[in-house]
Amino acid sequence: MPALRSLASVAEALLTPHGMDRYLELVNPMLVRREIRGEIREVRRQTADTVTLAIRPSRAWRGFTAGQYVRITVDIDGVRRTRCYSPACSEHTRGLLELTIKRDGLVSGFLHDNARPGMTLGLSEPDGAFTMPAPRPSRIVLISGGSGITPVRSMFQTLRDEGYSGELAFLHYANDAGDVLYAGEHTMLAYTSGSGADLHGFFSMEHLEKAAPWFRDAETFLCGPKPLMDSVRAMYADEGLSEHLHTEEFTPPTLVFDTASAEGQVRFAHSGKEFANSGKPLLEQAEAAGLSPEHGCRMGICFSCTKVKTSGCVRNAKTGELSEEENEEIQLCISVPVGDVEINA
Numbered sequence: 337m338p339a340l341r342s343l344a345s346v347a348e349a350l351l352t353p354h355g356m357d358r359y360l361e362l363v364n365p366m367l368v369r370r371e372i373r374g375e376i377r378e379v380r381r382q383t384a385d386t387v388t389l390a391i392r393p394s395r396a397w398r399g400f401t402a403g404q405y406v407r408i409t410v411d412i413d414g415v416r417r418t419r420c421y422s423p424a425c426s427e428h429t430r431g432l433l434e435l436t437i438k439r440d441g442l443v444s445g446f447l448h449d450n451a452r453p454g455m456t457l458g459l460s461e462p463d464g465a466f467t468m469p470a471p472r473p474s475r476i477v478l479i480s481g482g483s484g485i486t487p488v489r490s491m492f493q494t495l496r497d498e499g500y501s502g503e504l505a506f507l508h509y510a511n512d513a514g515d516v517l518y519a520g521e522h523t524m525l526a527y528t529s530g531s532g533a534d535l536h537g538f539f540s541m542e543h544l545e546k547a548a549p550w551f552r553d554a555e556t557f558l559c560g561p562k563p564l565m566d567s568v569r570a571m572y573a574d575e576g577l578s579e580h581l582h583t584e585e586f587t588p589p590t591l592v593f594d595t596a597s598a599e600g601q602v603r604f605a606h607s608g609k610e611f612a613n614s615g616k617p618l619l620e621q622a623e624a625a626g627l628s629p630e631h632g633c634r635m636g637i638c639f640s641c642t643k644v645k646t647s648g649c650v651r652n653a654k655t656g657e658l659s660e661e662e663n664e665e666i667q668l669c670i671s672v673p674v675g676d677v678e679i680n681a
Contacts, residue, residue: 371394371396371458372393372394372396372397372458372459372460372461373393373394373456373457373458373459374391374392374393374394374397374408374433374456374457374458374459375391375392375394375454375455375456375457376389376390376391376451376452376453376454376455376456376457377390377391377392377432377453378390378432378453379451379452379453382436382517382518382519383514383515383516383517384514385438385439385440385448386436386437386438386439386448386483386517387436387437387439387447387448387451388424388434388435388436388437389434389435389436389437389447389451390432390433390434391432391433391434391435391457391459392431392432392433393433393459394459397433397459398461399427399462400423400427400433400462401427401462401467402423402426402427402467402468402487402490402491402493402494403422403464403466403467403468403487403488403490403491403557403584404422404423404462404463404464404466404467404487405420405421405422405423405462405463405464405487405637406420406421406422406423406433406435406459406460406461406462406463407419407420407458407459407460407463407638407639408420408421408435408443408447408457408458408459408460409457409458409459409460410443410446410447410457410458412442412443412446416458417442417443417446417630417640418443418458418638418639418640418642419441419442419443419444419632419638419639419640420632420633420637420638420639421435421437421486422435422464422486422487422490422559422584423435423462423486423487423490424436424485424486424487424489424490424493424518425490425493426490426493426494426496426497427490427494428494428497428498429493433459435486436483436485436486436517436518437483438482438483440483441632441640442630442640443632443640464584466487466557466559466582466583466584468491468494468495468555468557469555472495472498472500472502473502473554473555474502474503475502475503475504475548475550475551475553475554475555476491476495476500476502476503476504476505476554476555476556476557477504477505477507477544477547477548477551477554477555477556477557478491478492478504478505478506478507478556478557479507479508479509479539479556479557479558479559479560479564479568480506480507480508480509480558480559480560481508481509481510481559481560481561481564482509482510482515482560482561483517484559484560484561484564484584485508485517485518485559485560486517486559487559487584488506488508488557488558488559489517489518491557492504492506503548503550503554505547505548505551505554507543507544507547507548509538509539509560509564538563538564538567539564539567539568539571540571541571544571552575552577554580555580555582556568556572556577556580556581556582557582557583558581558582558583558584559583559584565583568581569581569583591653591654591670593615593616593617593653593672594615595614595615595616596615597615598612598613598614598615598673599613599675600612600613600648600673600674600675600676600677601613601676601677602618602621602673602676602677602678602679603676603677603678603679604622604625604627604678604679604681605646605678605679605680605681606680606681607627607681609622609625609626609627611625613673613675613676613677615672615673616672617653617668617669617670617671617672618650618666618668618669618671618672618673618677618679619631619634619641619668619669621673622668622679622681627681629641629643629668629681631668631669633669634669635654635669635670636652636654636667636669636670639667641667641668641669642665642666642667642668643665643666643668643679643680643681644663644664644665644666644679644680644681645659645662645663645664645665645666645671645677645678645679645680646662646663646678646679646680647662647676647677647678648660648673648674648675648676648677648678649673649674649675649677650666650671650672650673650674650677651671651672651674652670652671652672653670653671653672654670658674659671663680
């Protein structure tokens with residue numbers, strides 16, 4: 337093995353500047369050594385607007401923790417696009433990674449319509465802090481809505497594989513039974529609204545009391561649409577339980593911008609648009625100028641708005657970090673120009 341590793345290192349050096357992966361992927365994209373790829377092995381449809389993919393990661397994959405997300409990259413009309421998705425399977429799953437994707441946005445729509453066995457996707461290392469602590473709490477409440485079920489289901493599956501013996505309640509919100517993902521395997525779970533639902537109406541104290549009367553002594557994990565998350569947060573705050581509520585954040589943070597001292601010109605090279613820097617993030621400035629860049633989360637998570645900055649300096653609105661290199665990828669939604677900036681878009 338040391339001899340093989342040494343030989344691989346020599347080969348990598350000889351193939352500079354492209355590196356071995358650029359040649360291996362010409363033979364088979366799954367042979368790459370440093371990058372992570374995923375091959376779709378199975379495609380199934382649980383509801384009319386979702387697609388579930390079983391993906392075999394390449395050998396560089398090191399697994400994930402339940403609740404985290406990964407970035408999936410696809411080429412659409414010659415342009416590389418990226419979107420974040422939370423695995424829906426147990427973190428102890430070996431072999432196939434499962435993603436369930438709702439048809440919403442450019443990348444999700446492309447995968448919904450075009451995913452097929454044998455297709456190769458770009459796959460990132462997992463990220464995100466929406467995870468369960470170890471050792472596991474003795475009481476756990478899982479709450480989800482719509483496609484927000486995926487990271488929460490991953491937690492449920494992980495606990496099941498671990499033989500979890502504590503008290504567990506899983507409360508999922510959907511419009512009706514036809515919209516419930518994984519309904520067939522989770523017949524013991526409660527869902528709300530629609531005929532035949534176990535509970536009715538929007539999230540309420542009554543729902544929690546019925547599903548988990550011990551919820552005040554539990555750790556709660558929540559993911560779903562903003563109205564659901566706002567309702568749960570408000571109720572937990574009223575009960576003095578906010579520190580026991582853990583959420584997957586897909587809503588933009590509140591950021592403050594110094595627009596008064598903004599200076600310089602912003603130029604989008606391909607469109608030919610050029611305008612005075614307002615001090616707002618580049619995505620907002622582009623939209624104000626009549627452009628429509630691809631975007632997703634608007635908070636620096638999904639990487640859908642990634643573009644190449646050919647020149648100039650930008651500040652990361654979340655971290656304050658300055659980026660001054662030429663021809664570097666930046667995220668338009670959280671990048672604020674510092675003086676003159678040109679974007680290759």
